[in-house]
Amino acid sequence: MQAIVVNGKRLETDADPSTPLLWVLRDHLGLTGAKFGCGVGQCGACTVQIDGAAVRSCLAPLSAVGEGQVKTIEGLSADCSHPLQKAWIELNVAQCGYCQAGMLMAAEALLKAKPDPTDADIDAMVSNICRCGTYVRVRAGIHRAAAEIRKTRGA
């Protein structure tokens, strides 16, 4: 048994320590928000955060998580109230939606590091694949959420 902290909760798992975090979350802990897209770190559908940094969880073995704070899409907000979630809904960003959990987790990590990101910042930090081609709206959603966060902070 090993315990990891996910969305602020300590959860126990009997998964083998070599199991990628993605499958620990999905199959052992029942958190299916992070998605399997490629399994080789290419697509970003599995993106979660560990200690605030975006991580492609299909490549991170359970053993590497240690005491790190894991955050998944399920922990982004309790009620869809995160500015990114609101922007995504207002702008109808998702098509099939399968890639969007990863997009959102990458975007949130970006906004924490760069509250006022340029397009180049977004390109660099949100390099996830979306086969439906929602990129235009993902970018717009990030800018909108960033503006709202700055406004509420009264910056």
Next chain:
Amino acid sequence: MNAISIDRRRFFVSVAAVGGALVVGVQPRNAAAGALASGIAPWLSIASDDTVTVFVATPEIGNGVLTQCAMLVAEELGCAWSHIHAEPATPTFNYLNGELYTKAMGRLGFFAGRSTTPARMTTLLQVGASARERLRAAAAQRWQVPVSEIEARDSLLRHKSSGRTLRYGEVAEQAAKVSMAEEPALKPQSQWSLLGKSRPGKLGAAKVVDGSAVYGMDVRLPGMLYAALRQAPVHGGRLKSYDFEAIRQMPGVHSVVVVDPSEPRTNIKVPAPLPDLTQAASGVAVVAEHYWQARQALDALPVAWEAGPGADWATHEKISAAALAVCEAPAKEVLSKGDALGRLGQAGAKTVSAAYLTPFCDHVTMEPLNGTALVTPERTDLWHPSQNPQQAFAIAVEESGVHPSNVHVHQTLVGGGFGRRVHCDDVRMVVAVARKVPGRPVHVIWSREESMRQGRYRPLVATKMTASLGEDGLPDAFLARYSGVGASTTGLVTCAYANGPIPNFRVEGQTVPAHIRTGPYRGPNYNAHAFMVESFIDECAAAAGADPLDYRLKLLARFDDPAWTKCLKVVAEKSGWGGRLPRGQGRGVAISNWSATAPGQPKEGTTVAAVARVEVSRAGELKVRQIDMAFDCGQVIDRDGVLAQLEGGAVFGLNMSLNEMLTIRDGQVVEGNYNEYPMLRMGDLPDIRIHFDALSGNDRYSEVGEPPVGPIGPAIANAIFAATGKRIRQTPFRLQDLSWA
């Protein structure tokens, strides 16, 4: 507004009270009395708590079909948007109740492709109107006032003079008892307040952004096992041997299951939208407690395969060469108008001739193929991200051998379709594995590599075109010979130039029998032929010394649909067509049309014109800077939804043309993952600008998913020509030599 009027001779509206809810459906008039005793096919229900449920046969694949169906109902029903949600209509119910859904919507009623079939639009508007009138009548009875004094809006019935109100849910049960001599007429379009105006917000959007949306991959059932699947790497090959002992002791391993296509299947047949139910592929699956365990064990499992006849088609070069060779010789006539062969044989006329080639491509849906089934001798349950649940149902029946009344398809959300999940070969494999583990739900997952190497690919297409130009420089005769694997005439026979603009028009074709499996891929064959024809027309323009835009305008003036010209003019103006660009930069234009109902005919389907602006370095590095698109689909119901499909279609067309190609070695698909099959990412995107100014307002609501995929590639290729003088006749462009001096 004749496109939307329910066929009253064939259908009538039926209502029932079910558990306090008003349920509204439509029945065919000719249904035998008593055949409907088991109930009605619900299209809509209004519960006592005001919840409005719209039953939709077509799965949501990201194109917003559920939202659109709800909008149609809400327009007539006048319910509050927050009360409405959509649920899948089930193929089992359809089967058991005289095909009530498919009778109303046609053979492809369950197929997730286009979302605006007139039959479905009509029916949804009608059930919304019929429900509203019954609610009003019930309120009028309750208050003993004339119906005309009652307003229905925002899920409230209001008596205008007294100000009394009732919620829809409060009279739902009573409304089911209202009998009407005649069903209400639909609102005239001029009174629509929702359709064509605004989008109320995509249904299910919150679940996508909070991670609770359930795709096929997210199905979790008590006692569920996972299976990792591998199928014969040479399509059509067979499993020769494997060694279970080598992995038996690995953690979590439950069993190894063999899928053998030659095992007898049942004879139980149910109606299916696509008559070819697909064969099982020869394969082996490792079943384990968790997916990662299954995957590790499968990777460790010693397996040997027999290649079969596919080994003869060892490489894509060989297949391509065979296809191109076919195009050089006369083949079967598919279409002949005028006397193209005679004209082309004439001496003296200026002739243009060129052969084009497009490769196999995979859909790479973001959600890899997967599905979950629980098979017992008495019952089969399938949880699946299908694009075609009725097809899934027919295949699940046949593969499991369970009586259709006990076969249940539970549609999940779908992580992208693009045609890959239409034929349901994935359903076949899921049930084939699960039936060997009876009594336990088995979630079968294709790795990305397995998904990519066991595709039903975009066909490989080769087409040679020859045209002779008349005195005005326009083509007066045109011959196309196409070939390839899975290739068809779509986009050639169905192109507008065949219907007026080019008087002598001939198409011949013959496929190559290579073993690589193909299938529908967003705008099947159109996506290849639009590239070829629109590039070739550009070649004709160059040969005639004409501006490519003017040339098309002249040619399309002979086509009986002014919207084509409008699309070209809008896109030219918005893109700054004709403005000077430095060397190494260029603009290219293309226009094409996709129609599911009357392809190639004027005022049908959706026409899209595109202008691309590109930059090509001397070394041959290509950057697409800007894409402008103008389109005509008649009218739009959901403007933002249409915009999203066009944006996504542009990205799809870009990726297909710039990046995508599968290669074959030893008869097997080489590429397995995104590192070998590159995809556009956010930073690679040009400025994509979609213009609504060319909408004709004609009486149709054509689909917009497939059409934009057509003109992007040729617009880019034509822009490359403008920039470099190099004519590019193959995709993907990333593999072509674009260098110039």
